[in-house]
Amino acid sequence: MQANIHHESxxxxxxxxxxxxxxxxxxxxxxKRAGKALLRRALLRMLTDQHRYQRGTPLxxxxxAEIYRLWLSELRNHSDPLRQAKASERDFERLFPKDQExxxxxxxxxxxxxxxxxxxxxxxxxxxxGFDYEDAGRVLDTNPDTIQARLILATASLADRLGxxxxxQAQASATIETLYPRKSQDDDQ
Amino acid sequence: xxxxxDELLVAYVDGQLVREQTRAVDKVLEQDDVIARRVDALKEAxxxxxxxxxxxxxxxxxxxxxxxxxxxxxxxxxxxxxGRVGLAVVGIGLALAALVGxxxxxxxxxxxxxxxxxxxxxxxxxxxxxxxxxxxxxAPIAPTTWQEQVLRAQALLFGDSVEVGLESQxxxxxxxxxxxxxxGPAVKLPDLQPQGFKFVRAQLLRFGDKxxxxxxxxxxxxxxxxxxxxxxxxxxxxAFKQEGAIGSVSWTxxxxxxxLTGEEDxxxxxxxxxxxxxxxxAPDHLALAPAPRSxxxxxxxxxxxxxxxxxSYPAITGSAxxxxxxxxx
Numbered sequence: 001m002q003a004n005i006h007h008e009s010x011x012x013x014x015x016x017x018x019x020x021x022x023x024x025x026x027x028x029x030x031x032k033r034a035g036k037a038l039l040r041r042a043l044l045r046m047l048t049d050q051h052r053y054q055r056g057t058p059l060x061x062x063x064x065a066e067i068y069r070l071w072l073s074e075l076r077n078h079s080d081p082l083r084q085a086k087a088s089e090r091d092f093e094r095l096f097p098k099d100q101e102x103x104x105x106x107x108x109x110x111x112x113x114x115x116x117x118x119x120x121x122x123x124x125x126x127x128x129x130g131f132d133y134e135d136a137g138r139v140l141d142t143n144p145d146t147i148q149a150r151l152i153l154a155t156a157s158l159a160d161r162l163g164x165x166x167x168x169q170a171q172a173s174a175t176i177e178t179l180y181p182r183k184s185q186d187d188d189q
Numbered sequence: 190x191x192x193x194x195d196e197l198l199v200a201y202v203d204g205q206l207v208r209e210q211t212r213a214v215d216k217v218l219e220q221d222d223v224i225a226r227r228v229d230a231l232k233e234a235x236x237x238x239x240x241x242x243x244x245x246x247x248x249x250x251x252x253x254x255x256x257x258x259x260x261x262x263x264x265x266x267x268x269x270x271x272g273r274v275g276l277a278v279v280g281i282g283l284a285l286a287a288l289v290g291x292x293x294x295x296x297x298x299x300x301x302x303x304x305x306x307x308x309x310x311x312x313x314x315x316x317x318x319x320x321x322x323x324x325x326x327x328a329p330i331a332p333t334t335w336q337e338q339v340l341r342a343q344a345l346l347f348g349d350s351v352e353v354g355l356e357s358q359x360x361x362x363x364x365x366x367x368x369x370x371x372x373g374p375a376v377k378l379p380d381l382q383p384q385g386f387k388f389v390r391a392q393l394l395r396f397g398d399k400x401x402x403x404x405x406x407x408x409x410x411x412x413x414x415x416x417x418x419x420x421x422x423x424x425x426x427x428a429f430k431q432e433g434a435i436g437s438v439s440w441t442x443x444x445x446x447x448x449l450t451g452e453e454d455x456x457x458x459x460x461x462x463x464x465x466x467x468x469x470x471a472p473d474h475l476a477l478a479p480a481p482r483s484x485x486x487x488x489x490x491x492x493x494x495x496x497x498x499x500x501s502y503p504a505i506t507g508s509a510x511x512x513x514x515x516x517x518x
Contacts, residue, residue, distance in 0.1 A: 019249040027245065033454075037410045044411060096241075097248030104244070108237040126203070127235065128242030133205075148196075151203065156195040158237065159230035 010050050013059050014043065020060065020129070025067050026095050027124045028117050030087030038074075042067040061131075064139045068121065072141075089113050111158050122150040193217060193224055195231075202231045252434055364391050368418070371400045375443035376418050378404060379468040384461060385409045414451035416465065421446030427462045429455050438462040 014021070025042070026035035046053075046066050053062050092113030096104055112120055118140060125136040126147065133144035140147070193214070200206050201214045218225045365378040371393050380388070386406035394401040399419055406414040425441035437450040438458045449462050 018253045019246055022249045022253060023242070023246050026249070027242075036452075037412075040411050095245045095248065097244065097251065103240075105237055105241055108241045112238075112241060123238055124242055127238045128246070148200070148205075152196050152199045155199050155202070155231055155234045155238070158234035159227070162233055162237075163226075163230045 010053065010059065011047065014046065014063060017060055017063060021063055021067065023128070024064055024121065024124060025071075027112075027128075028068065028071055028121050030113065030117065030120070031091035032094055034087070038071055039067065042070045045070060058135075060129075061135055061139055064125070064129075065141070068140055071117075087113070107161065108158065111161060115154060119150050119154055122147055123154055126151055193227075195227075198224070198228055198231055202228060202235050367393075368402050368404075372402050372418050373420055373445055376402065376445050377442075377447075377465060377468045379416065379465045381406055381414070381461065381464070384464060386414050386461075408451075408453075412452045414449070414453065414461070417448040417450070419446050420444065427459060427466075429458065431455075440466070442466055 021043075022035065022039050025039040026032055029035040029038055042063075046063060053059070089110060093106075093109050096109060112123070115123070121140060122136060125131045125139055126133070131139070133147040136147045137144045197206075197210075197214070201211060206214065214228075218228060368376050368378055368391060378388075378391070382388070386408050389405045389407050391402060391404040394403055396419060402418040404416040404418070406416070408414060421441045422444060424443070425439075425446075427438045427440040430437050430439070434452055435450055436453060436455060436458050437448055438461075439446070439448045440462060441447070447462075447465065449458055449465065451458065453461070
């Protein structure tokens with residue numbers, strides 16, 4: 001009886017976290033279709049092997065770590081990991097909802113799309129999820145110093161890009177790069 | 190000019206410094222414009238990253254509400270692996286049945302209030318509060334309540350769904366025979382195994398006063414695929430339609446109207462539809478099956494009932510096949 005209650009509780013909590021888990025899988029993989037497939041496999045594994053979940057551990061940390069572990073294990077088991085398809089810039093831009101085209105930040109999307117998956121996930125966990133370095137490190141199976149180093153590298157690099165591009169340049173490059181052209185300032189008013 | 194590393198400044202922007210360090214950096218910022226501009230750029234980068242992740246989350250909420258990813262509840266005390274597949278398909282079938290009625294996924298409707306809380310509160314709030322506030326994205330409004338959607342799905346069930354059903358899902362010949370009896374001799378029970386979709390089960394539903402066949406497959410990655418067949422008229426070329434995360438291709442062939450639905454993209458669904466169009470109709474399929482028609486059929490009573498079938502949804506009969514009469518390659 002207790003086991004069933006626990007099972008239902010885990011299941012319910014996973015359901016409430018689905019958008020966050022899906023965002024993590026999508027950002028990690030860099031595109032929607034493969035991200036969704038990864039999440040589906042990870043969820044099935046979590047529900048089947050939930051005895052591995054230790055009560056007291058925040059479920060979201062465990063779930064993120066399970067997705068990451070599965071991704072890494074599939075990468076390692078790939079017959080030729082170096083030849084694995086890399087998500088394209090366009091695939092990554094599709095992670096952003098189309099109906100937000102006015103707010104679409106092409107420069108940041110382009111920047112994120114070119115980062116390695118581990119670095120993207122680090123940024124997501126700390127800036128998107130609000131995890132501290134230790135929790136992010138536990139999810140990504142690395143130490144807090146590495147998390148910090150990744151954040152510094154990525155944030156400083158994006159800041160450099162922002163600094164080097166004048167507003168006009170940023171706007172122009174955004175128009176070229178994005179699938180969803182920005183509305184003009186007048187349209188927004 | 191004071192020399193401060195990006196390491197220190199990013200830690201400052203992220204609120205990772207202790208109070209004394211933060212004050213020290215604050216003082217430097219008051220006196221050094223170059224450092225202040227760098228901090229502003231780092232703050233902007235930080236804010237843009239937060240906003241980008243917020244935007245992605247907003248899109249995920251819409252998608253997850255349209256087509257949740259968790260399989261239906263699993264009965265843990267009974268059944269084996271095949272039983273679990275069968276149970277998972279119970280929900281999938283009901284949901285796809287609702288799709289036929291023009292509605293979205295009826296089974297799992299997560300608490301949208303919870304969904305709009307994307308993350309736990311950050312443990313370390315940035316000290317510098319000049320980063321742009323994340324955008325508040327309004328939650329999508331579901332077209333109807335889950336109860337209304339389930340009622341629509343329920344309308345597709347009728348007596349035969351519950352009492353007769355398709356008793357042996359393990360015997361494709363018998364399933365094809367029963368489908369042909371209910372829908373018409375030209376109806377197809379396609380083998381999509383070479384395309385990566387394993388036949389799981391079939392059942393009869395009802396649309397108005399017409400029987401509606403639902404044939405369910407499971408893809409290699411766990412994504413369901415459903416083929417619906419109903420008596421129609423004439424021939425019609427395949428047409429694609431997208432409904433949330435679920436795509437569909439509908440066509441009419443030999444007086445049978447088909448609807449193929451799943452999470453595959455347009456190209457994949459069209460390819461599957463073409464394959465189905467060229468599949469022999471049920472009687473031919475039976476003729477091609479390895480077991481000769483003259484062999485005795487298994488007694489219905491000998492077919493084990495699905496042990497995990499939930500009492501609350503009795504229309505689900507039979508289990509995933511243990512073996513298939515797949516035509517030899």
